[in-house]
Amino acid sequence: MATGEPYFRHSLKVNDYLCQGCTTCMRSCPTEAIRIRNGKAIISDNKCVDCGECMQVCPHKAIYIKQDDFGRLFNYRYRVCLVPTTFIGQFEEKYNTKAIYSCIQKLGFTHIYEVEHEMSRMIQLYNMYMDDHPEITTFISPYCPAVTRLIQVRFPSLVDNVIHVRAPLELASRVITKRLMDEGASRPSIGVFYVTPCAAKIAAVKYPVSGKETYVSGVINMDFLYNKVLLMLHDSDKNAQPINHALTSRDVLWSLSGGEAPHFKGAHYAVDGLKNVLDFLEKLEDDAVDAPGLVEMRMCDQGCVGGVLSINNRFVARKRLEYRARLFERLERSKLREPVPDDKTLTQEMIDVMTIPEIKPRSIFKLNDNFAEAFRMAERMKKIEKALPGVNCSACGAPSCAALAEDIVRGDAGIDTCIFINRHSRASEDAIRSIWGDRVKTKEINKDNKENNGNDSQGNH
Amino acid sequence: MHYTFNIERGNFTDAGQASSSVKRTLKQLGVDPANIKRTVVALFEAEINAVAHAYGGTIDVDIDGEKIVMVVADQGPGIPNLDLAMQEGWSTASAKVREMGYGAGMGLPNIKKNSDELKIDTEVGVGTTVTMTVYLT
Ligand SMILES: Nc1ncnc2c1ncn2[C@@H]1O[C@H](COP(=O)(O)OP(=O)(O)OP(=O)(O)O)[C@@H](O)[C@H]1O
Ligand code: SF4
Ligand code: SF4
Ligand SMILES: [Mg+2]
Numbered sequence: 001m002a003t004g005e006p007y008f009r010h011s012l013k014v015n016d017y018l019c020q021g022c023t024t025c026m027r028s029c030p031t032e033a034i035r036i037r038n039g040k041a042i043i044s045d046n047k048c049v050d051c052g053e054c055m056q057v058c059p060h061k062a063i064y065i066k067q068d069d070f071g072r073l074f075n076y077r078y079r080v081c082l083v084p085t086t087f088i089g090q091f092e093e094k095y096n097t098k099a100i101y102s103c104i105q106k107l108g109f110t111h112i113y114e115v116e117h118e119m120s121r122m123i124q125l126y127n128m129y130m131d132d133h134p135e136i137t138t139f140i141s142p143y144c145p146a147v148t149r150l151i152q153v154r155f156p157s158l159v160d161n162v163i164h165v166r167a168p169l170e171l172a173s174r175v176i177t178k179r180l181m182d183e184g185a186s187r188p189s190i191g192v193f194y195v196t197p198c199a200a201k202i203a204a205v206k207y208p209v210s211g212k213e214t215y216v217s218g219v220i221n222m223d224f225l226y227n228k229v230l231l232m233l234h235d236s237d238k239n240a241q242p243i244n245h246a247l248t249s250r251d252v253l254w255s256l257s258g259g260e261a262p263h264f265k266g267a268h269y270a271v272d273g274l275k276n277v278l279d280f281l282e283k284l285e286d287d288a289v290d291a292p293g294l295v296e297m298r299m300c301d302q303g304c305v306g307g308v309l310s311i312n313n314r315f316v317a318r319k320r321l322e323y324r325a326r327l328f329e330r331l332e333r334s335k336l337r338e339p340v341p342d343d344k345t346l347t348q349e350m351i352d353v354m355t356i357p358e359i360k361p362r363s364i365f366k367l368n369d370n371f372a373e374a375f376r377m378a379e380r381m382k383k384i385e386k387a388l389p390g391v392n393c394s395a396c397g398a399p400s401c402a403a404l405a406e407d408i409v410r411g412d413a414g415i416d417t418c419i420f421i422n423r424h425s426r427a428s429e430d431a432i433r434s435i436w437g438d439r440v441k442t443k444e445i446n447k448d449n450k451e452n453n454g455n456d457s458q459g460n461h
Numbered sequence: 462m463h464y465t466f467n468i469e470r471g472n473f474t475d476a477g478q479a480s481s482s483v484k485r486t487l488k489q490l491g492v493d494p495a496n497i498k499r500t501v502v503a504l505f506e507a508e509i510n511a512v513a514h515a516y517g518g519t520i521d522v523d524i525d526g527e528k529i530v531m532v533v534a535d536q537g538p539g540i541p542n543l544d545l546a547m548q549e550g551w552s553t554a555s556a557k558v559r560e561m562g563y564g565a566g567m568g569l570p571n572i573k574k575n576s577d578e579l580k581i582d583t584e585v586g587v588g589t590t591v592t593m594t595v596y597l598t
Contacts, residue, residue, distance in 0.1 A: 157494030286480070286501050365488035371598060374490045375526060379462050381489075 011202040018062035025054035036397035049149035050200040052308035068218035076191030081109040086304040089317035103232040116251035145204035146299035156361030164356040173215035197307030210356040222309040249329040257303035266293015273301035470517035499575040506568040507533040539585040
């Protein structure tokens, strides 16, 4: 199989010490990126889209998200914390945002900037792409990086439906960096740290689809910051420092499923959750759904409040944000609160920073670049699949019999890894047969596939 | 490569299995997305017709090095006037079928548009066989 540079790199890692090889993650991965080798889960770089599903389901907490060393913060003179509202949604309504932000400042940050301040500019950027592409009917929001990557690998025909604009945090970091520079700070003295709800955003910052430079210096996992801030809040320090910008009620809801689409003309679909996203994309690809306009898609149920690094229940966090939005709205109406309005001016330089020239399709299905060879492999795969028992037991280290068949034709596994086919004794044959009956096939397939019995135990990724 | 599927009468919710399975195979072969879409759309429409207007039937799919041939055969009532049926907007769909969101009279015209070759053999009281070919390369 093709080697060389992986297309994608990831922040999701498996802790070999905790991993029991239980196959739970492997069976839930939407891109079949996981295999068990030597008793541990391994993740294929090229297939993984950082959706976080494996981490959510792991019963042993063996999958984790590597984060930057917090101490790196102090390498910078100006230390900006880039917060998404999802973070605020983690806290009970009784804590006001000022109190939360003052805790963040006490941890060592000199500035706080809310990502959602860029909503107005993002809307303009989306609209520009949509206006530039009248030939496309349905546009997909680029908000969730896991969705973009899923489209690259599983729905390559839809890459151009994704609005070719980078994530809002890229614009936010660029805006705040520029502002500090205008105030006299030098670029190397500014460190911008994004508080992330998920692995996908980290991957988007560190290994961007756009290949463009980022203004984000590091990433902080949301659960890590939450624990620190909560401790300080309990110390109930009331000397909250006022901060000089506040979001509008609209901005507060942006990260939630349904918080984006209503601000655009056309289809107000807000699709959230892995299963729904897959289903919708499948239909979109077949032209089986009529959705002219913008479709918002979030890999996580309820949007980013459902992200793997979110601490509290997604519905609770959602309610809290909605509560804050309503409260802000009331206060705004009675002039008790004055949000700093989003700056709407979009400069050419911002447009250059934010647009992506191309989102490359990276099909994980394609068996070979050469049609004739792909055809031979597909034929063989079908034959092997027929010979396999179809019980998807995963004892071979693949998520399903179909996946094993694919691994075999790709040369990443041997047919002998199937315990149904490779039965060693009469007793084991009888035992398996007593459970699975007729599904137990004869050993004939062994001969058929001898020539391709690779025993590559690590696979290739 | 050969695939066979069964079509169950009146089962709209499960229709589409043949087209998704074909889609997956075509993706494995690295077929151009535009051709995949044409294939899937044509097959799905023919399948739905067998579900909606006939008593179910079978789908036979053959893929070779250059083309995909899909044969959707039913033992339904047949189509009395094929020229009429091929017209956009012509439909005899029942109220129940319309409730399911079909019956715009666009299926056959869509099949024609999306396939490179189309052959329809139909006999009243015997059944209908729709043969669609899409060139893949
Ligand atoms: N397999 C079939 N058996 C019997 N009659 C058929 C069959 N396929 C099509 N027809 C007849 O041809 C008509 C036109 O078919 P067509 O697929 O174009 O439209 P439709 O199925 O009525 O609506 P739509 O496909 O837009 O949902 C049908 O209403 C039906 O009378
Ligand atoms: S993050 Fe998602 S795509 Fe990546 S290995 Fe885990 S489940 Fe699979
Ligand atoms: S919905 Fe939000 S939290 Fe979940 S993967 Fe997408 S960007 Fe990350
Ligand atoms: Mg029809």
